[in-house]
Amino acid sequence: MLSACGGGKDEAAEKKEAEITFDKNPYPSTYSPYPNAPVLITNATILDGEGARIENGSLLLEDGKISAIGSDLEAPEGAMTIDASGRWVTPGIIDNHSHLGVYPSPGVSAHGDGNEISAPVTAEVWSEHGVWPQDPGFTRALAGGITSLQILPGSANLIGGRGVIVKNVPSRTVQGMKFPNAPYTLKMACGENPKRVYGYGGGRFPGGAPYSRMGNMAGYRSAWIRATEYKRKWDKYEKEGGEPPARDLELDTLAGVLNGDILVHMHCYRADEMAQIMDMSKEFGYKVASFHHAVESYKIADKLAEYGACSSMWADWWGFKMEAYDGIRENIPLVHKAGACAIVHSDSDVGIQRLNQEAAKAWSDGRKIGIDIPEEEAWTWLSINPAKSLGIDDRTGSLKPGKMADVVIWSGDPFSVYTKADQVFIDGALMYDRSTPESDPVTDFEIGQPGEGDRK
Amino acid sequence: MRKSLATALAAFTWLTTPALADTYVIRGESVWTGTSQGTIKNGVVVIEDDRITAVGGASMAVPDGASEISAKWVTPGLISAYSQTGLVEVGAEDPTNDALAAASVYSISLNAADGFNPDSTAIDVTRIEGFTRLVVAPQTGNTMFGGQGFIADTSGDLDTPLTEKAFTFIALGEAGAGLTGGSRASAMATLKAALDDGRTYPARYIANSEGDALKRLDAQAFSPAARGQQLIMVQAHRASDLNAVMDLAEEQPNLKFVIVGGDEAWRVAPRLAKLDIPVIVDAFSNLPSSFERLAATSENASRLAETGVAFAIANVGDSAQQARLASQIAGNAVANGLDFDEALAALTVVPAEIFNMTGYGTLAPGAHADVVAWDGDPLEVTSSPVAVIIDGEAQSLQSRQTRLRDRYLNLDESERPMAYHKP
Structure with missing residues (x-):
């Protein structure tokens, strides 16, 4: 923490009163769960999101929470009972890499708010300030079973700014979507994008460093050196009082990483670069929560397991640039097999609609080379692992009693292309029901247009 | 530049009879023809040289000595x-x-x-x-x-x-x-x-x-x-x-x-x-x-x-x-x-x-022999081909991606760096 929160002793509290502090959460979540009667789901094949499977299982949702999981649960009074015979139930999918809202549909220039390209290090910007809550993409993702997502700045910058974690509920405001009390995250990027945008971006704005991967590393390290100094000043001030340091929006965020409050999510394709970044994080005393895209994680899965970073991956994207050239279909199962944390992510308003199919491809491709991962374990790629990477695994990401009732009832085995999300609950409220197209959410943008939602 | 049949066809039944190397009998639990024959349960497709010569049920007579392929599904390429x-x-x-x-x-x-x-x-x-x-x-x-x-x-x-x-x-x-x-x-x-x-x-x-x-x-x-x-x-x-x-x-x-x-x-x-x-x-x-x-x-x-x-x-x-x-x-x-x-x-x-590709896109006698045998429903994300035949020639199922995959299946550099590992 940058400012005083600790203490507890009276004299400490007195001392703090004199200090200048600042609000760490000036744009707080205003989301609260929508009402719903208790729901009892019965006769389902349940994947609990942490690796367990229950056949003919029951799940009880009450007061927005998972209240019980097992078999032969009793329906409380007033509960809606859903017979899920032949259907599957899982925790809602958590996509930890989305640009919905910051690169919304329609992709018009006026709404391209995801990259603050004005400098290679823009830790001072927050993606939530660029999110357009009327992006129709949120509603399409809902139909794909997405209940929470991380919206990141783009990868133009070395350090792109803060990400925001939201519940996938339609809202008039970003604050109305924000996942209550979720940690902040920081987006960083390796490789080709920063050096292309700045170094040789056709001579366009702004030019300059970095021109190379050498410049990329120098750019991060310079920023961390400044952040270390800033943190030192604040730590000293908090300990000793006196004149408060001048506040710096950029360094607030970077120091938040060094304090362990803000989680680093880093776009990084190549194995050798991820290895450099892991060393750099040790140099400055922080940890990478997850590498993103991580197309070459399979080459260093052992090192990633040892370090303890997640890899957020596609099932099969490859070849669109050099750092994606060595993509293979078995990346995800190979990372899983090495004991490292594997996550299926989208980075796409199309892919986010069917992350279950992406997991299914990876799961199947693993089996075909002898990596036989049970489906219930593979579902961790979509639930508890992304939740961990976002620091929200104590509240969502699995069907443990007491957690948020973020639940999907699938029409069948979600590892099949033919399976659809039948019902999606967020905090116990039924937010999507495939059987009632008339109840589909429609964004302001789509109202009065020739298509109102996906199914008009 | 024919691809190695051994690697192409390693995954399924394969009678090694070089005498009729360009004759295939492909059996599928479901054979989707794209013609009025519809989907044939336990169907058979016969390929001779670059053409499909017969499509029918399991009891259909087939040439002796052909290479046999068995799969869940068979479709046109x-x-x-x-x-x-x-x-x-x-x-x-x-x-x-x-x-x-x-x-x-x-x-x-x-x-x-x-x-x-x-x-x-x-x-x-x-x-x-x-x-x-x-x-x-x-x-x-x-x-x-x-x-x-x-x-x-x-x-x-x-x-x-x-x-x-x-x-x-x-x-x-x-x-x-x-x-x-x-x-x-x-x-x-x-x-x-x-x-x-x-x-x-x-x-x-x-x-x-x-x-x-x-x-x-x-x-x-x-x-x-x-x-x-x-x-x-x-x-x-x-x-x-x-x-x-x-x-x-x-x-x-x-x-x-x-x-x-x-x-x-x-x-x-x-x-x-x-x-x-x-x-x-x-x-x-x-x-x-x-x-x-x-x-x-x-x-x-x-x-x-x-x-x-x-x-x-x-x-x-x-x-x-x-x-x-x-x-x-x-x-x-x-x-x-x-x-x-x-x-x-x-x-x-x-x-x-x-695109006026006459003779392609179906499994029919006389059609060009572009045929795929699958380990499951061809539209299912968990399915993949076990054999791909183009104009009567069995194709390799390797790619640069599968080679990279095979190199990194085991991250063991105790003897030599990965660059020496060329499976």
Whole structure:
């Protein structure tokens, strides 16, 4: 923490009163769960999101929470009972890499708010300030079973700014979507994008460093050196009082990483670069929560397991640039097999609609080379692992009693292309029901247009 | 350059009888023919040399000594109805990307086949997912005309036979407007002028090398299409843009069109059906991702089917390295209401018809032997081919990706670095 929160002793509290502090959460979540009667789901094949499977299982949702999981649960009074015979139930999918809202549909220039390209290090910007809550993409993702997502700045910058974690509920405001009390995250990027945008971006704005991967590393390290100094000043001030340091929006965020409050999510394709970044994080005393895209994680899965970073991956994207050239279909199962944390992510308003199919491809491709991962374990790629990477695994990401009732009832085995999300609950409220197209959410943008939602 | 059969066919029953190496008996629990035979349970397909010679039930007599393949499903080789596969090695590296010519002085005469590279790693990657033919469309550079598209197989042979100049690629809608001065009116004026130049070639060019819209060589290249002797592939989405194409088709009824994209095609489906204009759709495209796609829906394909419009399914959104996803996309179309047989036809029979690929796209006696044997339902994301046969030749199921995978299956460098590991 940058400012005083600790203490507890009276004299400490007195001392703090004199200090200048600042609000760490000036744009707080205003989301609260929508009402719903208790729901009892019965006769389902349940994947609990942490690796367990229950056949003919029951799940009880009450007061927005998972209240019980097992078999032969009793329906409380007033509960809606859903017979899920032949259907599957899982925790809602958590996509930890989305640009919905910051690169919304329609992709018009006026709404391209995801990259603050004005400098290679823009830790001072927050993606939530660029999110357009009327992006129709949120509603399409809902139909794909997405209940929470991380919206990141783009990868133009070395350090792109803060990400925001939201519940996938339609809202008039970003604050109305924000996942209550979720940690902040920081987006960083390796490789080709920063050096292309700045170094040789056709001579366009702004030019300059970095021109190379050498410049990329120098750019991060310079920023961390400044952040270390800033943190030192604040730590000293908090300990000793006196004149408060001048506040710096950029360094607030970077120091938040060094304090362990803000989680680093880093776009990084190549194995050798991820290895450099892991060393750099040790140099400055922080940890990478997850590498993103991580197309070459399979080459260093052992090192990633040892370090303890997640890899957020596609099932099969490859070849669109050099750092994606060595993509293979078995990346995800190979990372899983090495004991490292594997996550299926989208980075796409199309892919986010069917992350279950992406997991299914990876799961199947693993089996075909002898990596036989049970489906219930593979579902961790979509639930508890992304939740961990976002620091929200104590509240969502699995069907443990007491957690948020973020639940999907699938029409069948979600590892099949033919399976659809039948019902999606967020905090116990039924937010999507495939059987009632008339109840589909429609964004302001789509109202009065020739298509109102996906199914008009 | 025949691929190693041993590696291609390692995964299933294989009687080693070299005497009849080019005769195959392929047995499938489900054999999807794409013909009036429908799907044959426990069916058999016989291949002799480059042709299918028999398709029938399990009791059908088969040649002695043939190579036997058994699989869950057997289908015609899939056709990617819209691709840049073979033109692009690494999308972002311009020297390896021949999909478009942003600064060329030519337009319609650009012959994409000149850039086809059978060694492109994407070809193997696409083939081993069951695609045996690629319809390759050039992209637009600095005009609305991308140039001449072609059809290739996915053998990766250096002497891969190409059907060159199979169609002319044109962009209308927002892209076409942007490339012709800024409006749809400008795009349509340019297209009509170009058609006029093409139709009057060479007379108009005797005195002058410039037409109204086209240089001499471009007019020459456009003259077959302008005379109704070549297909015109038009990229367009908005219902009014599709209507503009159909207005043109009615004004000049000899012109032959296929729409690519067509996110709002369902809104004008009866007219498309009446004018017999087929559409290549991307069933993933369900977002209002631009103002010309406000009515995009994941039910586009199923609505076209209900109206009787001929359509193929392709990965229009990502068609160089990921053309292979067309089968997943077709599966999603089924999940959104399309009949399974129509979905599979949209990857086989229909693209063969659209592009006049006579003898491809079906399993029928006399047809060319492009055949895929699968370990499951071909539209299912967990399925993959166990054998891919192109014109009667069994193909390798290896790609650069599978080689990389095999290298890194075990991260053991205790004896030597990974570079010495070449499985």
